[in-house]
Amino acid sequence: MTTTLRQVGIDLQESEDNRALIEAIEGDNPDLTIRHLPGLVKLQAPGRIVVNRESVEARLGREWETGEFQLAIVSYAGNFSEWDDDQIVVSWEH
């Protein structure tokens, strides 16, 4: 039986700071599709999206805490199956 992976998604506010964040997510998730809406960027990927603190910091040029992700996010589809100091993972758990 083949299982189709359901899409998970994150909607981020489009801003100067978030652009580095979006680039980092884009770099770490090869299957990511990005849609630009006015003031909003919708990121979608099959099954799983990972946000790594280190890749965000590398692009942002400063320290970044995963808690700051709260300031960027508008909406999401999926579960936050992991949210620690280094990584945020959005996936479907059920």
Next chain:
Amino acid sequence: MQYELRYQVIEPKRHTYQNVIDRLGDQPASRYLEATLDVQPRENFHYRPTWAAGRELYDERFSALRLADPYRFTDPRQYYYTPYVTNRAALHEEFGKTLAYLEERDLLAKLPPAWRSVLAAVVVPLRHYEAGAQLVSVAGARFAYGTSLEQCCSFAAFDRIGTAQMLSRVGIAAAGGTADMLSSAKQEWIDGAHLQPLRRLTEEIMVTGDWAEGILAIGLIDRELYPLLYQSLDQPALLGGAAAYSLFSQHLAGWYADQRKWLDALVACWAGDPEHGPANQAHLDRITTAWQPRAQHAAAALDQLLEEVK
């Protein structure tokens, strides 16, 4: 009656400026890149530098260290005017708060005598070293080729004034609001035997023709001085009843970590340049061999005065 709400996306004609489009394509880019890429003037120079035959007004040959494409280097901190100013305003505000705390309790004036003499004979005189380092950074700001490099040098130059000012404020606070310690510190800088190797070294670096060599040589001194004075003395200060020293020196240690970020990235970029890499590496090695022993010697001369407080 029912309304259907729809949105319409109007694609902007261009997402960024032409200087970014030329390099990265038409996609939204960071303010840092917009303010940095290819901003350096490259043509239509009306005047030639009469004092440097065979050079243009802005010329990459002002340094032996070269990059095939100067914009392959970008500031890891991504500083352009606004983030730099915001960041440093925050640094100096923090420092100001620390100093206000120290002044209110008169803690710098009440330092144990050994610590007070370290402050008067070693730390406060370094405001003159910072002033020298500022001139070296200004030379970088003028002669570096490529906005990404030049920006870092300009900001480093402003930082040096800032650091000199921090040290001056510490000196004024330690002398109970008078300039006494500043003038004695200047005398130390001019006459103190322990400071002469450093002063001589700084002055020689100031007249080095190659801006990059100057910046790197100052970097080599920093690498000795900052850990010595603002990191390794931290514990002894806290345990030796000189918490005031630790409180203000944390800001200088913080600045040093920030300074290393761009300098280390630039050195790596020079060494790894696809075209000039091996030649750059040879120059980098030569610069290290030429200046590092002298920087270590200058720091060792200061270290002797620190024995008492360690």
